Amino acid sequence: MEINLINLIERYGDDKKCRKYLEALRWQDGMICPRCSGTTISRIYDRDQFDCDDCRYQFSVTAGSIFDGTHLPLWKWFLAVYLILESKKAISANQLKRSLAISYKTAWYLCHRIRRAVLEASKSKLKGIVEIDETYVGGKKRYVGSGSLEGKTMVLGAVERGGEIRLRVERRKKATKKVLHAFINSTTEPTTERLMTDENPAYLGIADADTTHETVNHRAEEWVRGDVHTNSVEGVWSLFKRGIVGSYHQVSAKHLQAYIDEFEWRFNGRDNPELFRDTMIRLLNTPKMEFKELIEKSA
Numbered sequence: 001m002e003i004n005l006i007n008l009i010e011r012y013g014d015d016k017k018c019r020k021y022l023e024a025l026r027w028q029d030g031m032i033c034p035r036c037s038g039t040t041i042s043r044i045y046d047r048d049q050f051d052c053d054d055c056r057y058q059f060s061v062t063a064g065s066i067f068d069g070t071h072l073p074l075w076k077w078f079l080a081v082y083l084i085l086e087s088k089k090a091i092s093a094n095q096l097k098r099s100l101a102i103s104y105k106t107a108w109y110l111c112h113r114i115r116r117a118v119l120e121a122s123k124s125k126l127k128g129i130v131e132i133d134e135t136y137v138g139g140k141k142r143y144v145g146s147g148s149l150e151g152k153t154m155v156l157g158a159v160e161r162g163g164e165i166r167l168r169v170e171r172r173k174k175a176t177k178k179v180l181h182a183f184i185n186s187t188t189e190p191t192t193e194r195l196m197t198d199e200n201p202a203y204l205g206i207a208d209a210d211t212t213h214e215t216v217n218h219r220a221e222e223w224v225r226g227d228v229h230t231n232s233v234e235g236v237w238s239l240f241k242r243g244i245v246g247s248y249h250q251v252s253a254k255h256l257q258a259y260i261d262e263f264e265w266r267f268n269g270r271d272n273p274e275l276f277r278d279t280m281i282r283l284l285n286t287p288k289m290e291f292k293e294l295i296e297k298s299a
């Protein structure tokens with residue numbers, strides 16, 4: 001079911017409704033005890049909790065998940081997930097703070113926990129026709145001459161035509177052959193039919209027996225030659241940069257990968273009518289994180 005603000009409030013406008021929904025998602029094959037995997041469970045009605053008949057462990061539907069121990073009402077979590085998924089150009093912690101009437105710290109924590117949850121552990125590799133490009137974000141433009149990359153962070157991107165994207169922050173400063181080839185090898189299947197890039201010589205040598213490498217020469221003002229172009233990946237960059245510039249006036253390099261993961265999740269789910277549900281399942285399956293751990297992991 002596609003979620004909009006109206007049915008979100010109708011369906012998940014209070015904690016009771018949210019809990020019911022999470023129970024249905026978490027225990028699709030029947031309720032099990034998170035401690036002993038027992039299946040004889042009683043409900044404790046006045047506490048939103050359950051009691052395992054085998055080991056007497058008492059738990060709630062959010063036990064062990066990223067929601068565990070939250071002081072924020074669940075319906076605010078639901079709204080936050082909705083707002084994050086709905087904001088094509090990303091939403092800042094400050095905006096979330098205002099929209100949900102919560103403190104900045106809570107909003108920041110919420111954003112980071114949700115981002116952490118959508119970080120996909122094992123990503124499938126792209127195939128078919130894949131466009132590759134690199135771009136640079138951030139840096140204090142005012143203090144450096146044009147063309148300088150000082151203070152900027154490199155982001156590498158791969159886009160499967162008609163499919164998903166993979167974006168990655170690259171800590172090294174230069175898009176060398178080693179950096180680019182490693183990125184391509186880690187994001188695309190060895191059997192990818194065609195790779196499309198610009199004329200950057202560091203891409204050379206990426207072709208092999210079952211993969212062709214085709215380039216457009218941007219320096220010579222060549223943007224499209226037949227179906228050879230990098231327009232898909234450039235479209236992703238423009239959306240990504242509008243989000244970064246519009247929502248986060250300054251994204252520190254250390255948080256950039258988390259923003260990128262969120263952007264990727266939203267972009268890859270753009271045609272998924274069940275994106276909200278799938279995101280909720282991820283939140284349930286992601287262990288909770290302490291504030292300290294979150295800050296360290298973001299570093």
Ligand SMILES: [Zn+2]
Nearest residue numbers: 033036052055
């Ligand atoms: Zn048990």
